[in-house]
Amino acid sequence: MIKLIISQKQLPEIKNDFIANISHELQTPITTSLTAVQGLQYYEILNDPDRHKCI
Structure with a gap:
């Protein structure tokens, strides 16, 4: 009986x-992608044809 109670307490943990x-693993690539896009927008790399050669 005690084993059952202990296992039921551990299940929510x-x-x-x-x-x-899972939420951390999903947020990491999303945050990285968002940061990259914001960097491209902030430095206006997409509007500068000379910088397109590096991408």
């Missing part, structure tokens, strides 16, 4: 850890 890890 495992679920919360899993959700936190």
